[in-house]
Amino acid sequence: MALNIKPLADRVVVEPLPAETQTASGLYIPDTAQEKQQKGKVVAVGPGKKDEPLTVKPGDTVLYGKYSGSELKFDGTDYMIMREDDILAII
Amino acid sequence: MALNIKPLADRVVVEPLPAETQTASGLYIPDTAQEKQQKGKVVAVGPGKKDEPLTVKPGDTVLYGKYSGSELKFDGTDYMIMREDDILAII
Amino acid sequence: MALNIKPLADRVVVEPLPAETQTASGLYIPDTAQEKQQKGKVVAVGPGKKDEPLTVKPGDTVLYGKYSGSELKFDGTDYMIMREDDILAII
Amino acid sequence: MALNIKPLADRVVVEPLPAETQTASGLYIPDTAQEKQQKGKVVAVGPGKKDEPLTVKPGDTVLYGKYSGSELKFDGTDYMIMREDDILAII
Amino acid sequence: MALNIKPLADRVVVEPLPAETQTASGLYIPDTAQEKQQKGKVVAVGPGKKDEPLTVKPGDTVLYGKYSGSELKFDGTDYMIMREDDILAII
Amino acid sequence: MALNIKPLADRVVVEPLPAETQTASGLYIPDTAQEKQQKGKVVAVGPGKKDEPLTVKPGDTVLYGKYSGSELKFDGTDYMIMREDDILAII
Amino acid sequence: MALNIKPLADRVVVEPLPAETQTASGLYIPDTAQEKQQKGKVVAVGPGKKDEPLTVKPGDTVLYGKYSGSELKFDGTDYMIMREDDILAII
Numbered sequence: 001m002a003l004n005i006k007p008l009a010d011r012v013v014v015e016p017l018p019a020e021t022q023t024a025s026g027l028y029i030p031d032t033a034q035e036k037q038q039k040g041k042v043v044a045v046g047p048g049k050k051d052e053p054l055t056v057k058p059g060d061t062v063l064y065g066k067y068s069g070s071e072l073k074f075d076g077t078d079y080m081i082m083r084e085d086d087i088l089a090i091i
Numbered sequence: 092m093a094l095n096i097k098p099l100a101d102r103v104v105v106e107p108l109p110a111e112t113q114t115a116s117g118l119y120i121p122d123t124a125q126e127k128q129q130k131g132k133v134v135a136v137g138p139g140k141k142d143e144p145l146t147v148k149p150g151d152t153v154l155y156g157k158y159s160g161s162e163l164k165f166d167g168t169d170y171m172i173m174r175e176d177d178i179l180a181i182i
Numbered sequence: 183m184a185l186n187i188k189p190l191a192d193r194v195v196v197e198p199l200p201a202e203t204q205t206a207s208g209l210y211i212p213d214t215a216q217e218k219q220q221k222g223k224v225v226a227v228g229p230g231k232k233d234e235p236l237t238v239k240p241g242d243t244v245l246y247g248k249y250s251g252s253e254l255k256f257d258g259t260d261y262m263i264m265r266e267d268d269i270l271a272i273i
Numbered sequence: 274m275a276l277n278i279k280p281l282a283d284r285v286v287v288e289p290l291p292a293e294t295q296t297a298s299g300l301y302i303p304d305t306a307q308e309k310q311q312k313g314k315v316v317a318v319g320p321g322k323k324d325e326p327l328t329v330k331p332g333d334t335v336l337y338g339k340y341s342g343s344e345l346k347f348d349g350t351d352y353m354i355m356r357e358d359d360i361l362a363i364i
Numbered sequence: 365m366a367l368n369i370k371p372l373a374d375r376v377v378v379e380p381l382p383a384e385t386q387t388a389s390g391l392y393i394p395d396t397a398q399e400k401q402q403k404g405k406v407v408a409v410g411p412g413k414k415d416e417p418l419t420v421k422p423g424d425t426v427l428y429g430k431y432s433g434s435e436l437k438f439d440g441t442d443y444m445i446m447r448e449d450d451i452l453a454i455i
Numbered sequence: 456m457a458l459n460i461k462p463l464a465d466r467v468v469v470e471p472l473p474a475e476t477q478t479a480s481g482l483y484i485p486d487t488a489q490e491k492q493q494k495g496k497v498v499a500v501g502p503g504k505k506d507e508p509l510t511v512k513p514g515d516t517v518l519y520g521k522y523s524g525s526e527l528k529f530d531g532t533d534y535m536i537m538r539e540d541d542i543l544a545i546i
Numbered sequence: 547m548a549l550n551i552k553p554l555a556d557r558v559v560v561e562p563l564p565a566e567t568q569t570a571s572g573l574y575i576p577d578t579a580q581e582k583q584q585k586g587k588v589v590a591v592g593p594g595k596k597d598e599p600l601t602v603k604p605g606d607t608v609l610y611g612k613y614s615g616s617e618l619k620f621d622g623t624d625y626m627i628m629r630e631d632d633i634l635a636i637i
Contacts, residue, residue: 005609006636008601013635037163037172044635050598052141055099063096063172065161070611072583072634081583081609081634088163088172089104089135090097128254128263143232146190154187154263156252179254179263180195180226181188219345219354234323237281245278245354247343270345270354271286271317272279310436310445325414328372336369336445338434361436361445362377362408363370401527401536416505419463427460427536429525452527452536453468453499454461492618492627507596510554518551518627520616543618543627544559544590545552 005074007046007081012056013072014040014064014080014087037063037088040080054084063088096165098137098172103147104163105131105155105171105178128154128179131171145175154179187256189228189263194238195254196222196246196262196269219245219270222262236266245270278347280319280354285329286345287313287337287353287360310336310361313353327357336361369438371410371445376420377436378404378428378444378451401427401452404444418448427452460529462501462536467511468527469495469519469535469542492518492543495535509539518543551620553592553627558602559618560586560610560626560633583609583634586626600630609634 007013017039041061048054056062069082098104108130132152139145147153160173189195199221223243230236238244251264280286290312314334321327329335342355371377381403405425412418420426433446462468472494496516503509511517524537553559563585587607594600602608615628 004637008630008633008635011634037161046635047601055138063163063165070583070634072609074609074637084099087099088102088161089099089137091095091165128252146229154254154256175190178190179193179252180190180228182186182256219343237320245345245347266281269281270284270343271281271319273277273347310434328411336436336438357372360372361375361434362372362410364368364438401525419502427527427529448463451463452466452525453463453501455459455529492616510593518618518620539554542554543557543616544554544592546550546620 003043003074005044007044009046010049010052010054010084011046011081012042012054012084012087013044013074014062014069014082015043016040016078016080017061038066038080039063039091043079045084048084056084056087056090060090062090094134094165096135098135100137101140101143101145101175102137102172103133103145103175103178104135104165105153105160105173106134106168107131107171108152129157129171130154130182134170136175139175147175147178147181151181153181185225185256187226189226191228192231192234192236192266193228193263194224194236194266194269195226195256196244196251196264197225197259198222198262199243220248220262221245221273225261227266230266238266238269238272242272244272276316276347278317280317282319283322283325283327283357284319284354285315285327285357285360286317286347287335287342287355288316288350289313289353290334311339311353312336312364316352318357321357329357329360329363333363335363367407367438369408371408373410374413374416374418374448375410375445376406376418376448376451377408377438378426378433378446379407379441380404380444381425402430402444403427403455407443409448412448420448420451420454424454426454458498458529460499462499464501465504465507465509465539466501466536467497467509467539467542468499468529469517469524469537470498470532471495471535472516493521493535494518494546498534500539503539511539511542511545515545517545549589549620551590553590555592556595556598556600556630557592557627558588558600558630558633559590559620560608560615560628561589561623562586562626563607584612584626585609585637589625591630594630602630602633602636606636608636 005013042056042058045054045056064087068086069080072079072081096104133147133149136145136147155178159177160171163170163172187195224238224240227236227238246269250268251262254261254263278286315329315331318327318329337360341359342353345352345354369377406420406422409418409420428451432450433444436443436445460468497511497513500509500511519542523541524535527534527536551559588602588604591600591602610633614632615626618625618627
């Protein structure tokens, strides 16, 4: 959470959480059946656009589309950087 | 309805209701003849955009285009998450 | 007209009227020569967008493009649901 | 001109006038050499958009692009219905 | 200049001037080497859009892209009708 | 600089400067390796759009994308005419 | 940093920093596995758009998409020029 990166405007840096590949009943599900959204933890947020401060904040667990944003490698770790509008919900 | 998910902005989480595959007269209709819209129950709504509060609320039964929004798996259940503008009507 | 459906925003529910397939002189016209617009009766209207109340109201007979809006099956009847902007004229 | 049709918003109903197929010198011109614009008489106009009243009025003879608007059959007559922005000029 | 045509909104009627097909040194240049812009004389202008009166006026000689606007045959003469934004410069 | 041309709105007339085809060390570089931007001298500027006066002025040397704007032959000289937004920087 | 170039509006000139082609453990990574973003040092910034001053300033190290902006050769050095919106974050 002490990530030294300052996203610009309405951008958000998210650390992806592993997709759950096991169902509640303990069955492993194959890759193609996995969920279309992705879970992640917000690690840095931009200041927002002039008249639209961001809603998410560092520490939030969020859902976002699997194909939203772009990959960002930083300090050897893989993150996603996306616009807040690509985030579907806070859970 | 106590779903622990907070959609962002104008997004709405809907739990799809099964399509009716039987006509009033009791005939089963084949898949291709099924309706183009989908019925669902709203389970969570976002705060709306700055100047445009949402109209639908949790508990509403809504109609939405069959191809609107995207699938969202959460706590083992399948939901749809979409923008309110993708919802056609409250019934 | 007591249809229990509340369209959202600027959407309008229309019940299509049958195309006229007979000319004034009594000749039947083939399908491909039929008119490009469609006639219908408005059965439900949304509240309009924030700064743009709707013009059409339930009971109006309207013309709309044959390929406007999308089909909506409701209580066993076929309707069309479209944005008011897809309606060409009230007749 | 007593056409019982009320176009919505910025729409205009035009009755096309026949293209001139004879030049000033009396020569007939073939179809492919005919003009790209079309002449017509305005028979009904919408109320305009909220902040943009229409300029043309019933009775005006107007020029519009040959491929503007869409055909409208009404009371057995062929009209064109288009947005005022598709009208090029009043002559 | 006494052309009886009233362009709507931001439209401008231009009478094309012949492209120069001879260089300063007297050489004729083939068609494919001719200039990409076109010179013309403004013969009629619209009232402009609500908050944007037109800059060009009848009598101005203007340059416009060879493929801007559309042809307009009127009173036996060929004109071009285009939006003012398609005009590059007054010369 | 006494070019008798008045660009409209936010348009700028630029006289292209020759690309440098020789490196600092004196080597000639082939055409395909040449730079993607182009240098030019501003010779005429429009009045700007209503609420956005232009920044560049005649005499400025500017960089612009090689494929921005369109060619303009005027008084026997080749110019480029482009919107100011196509200009990358003043040097 | 004394680069004599004035980007227009919201444009930013960035001097790319070499991509790291060696992992922390000392292994060289092949080209195709390299990161999708690019690191660079800001060397010049525009004045911003009328109501949106720029956030980055000369000297900032920034991340930007590998395919953002366009190349700019200036004084024999390769730079990138892009709109500030193409910059993902300051690091």
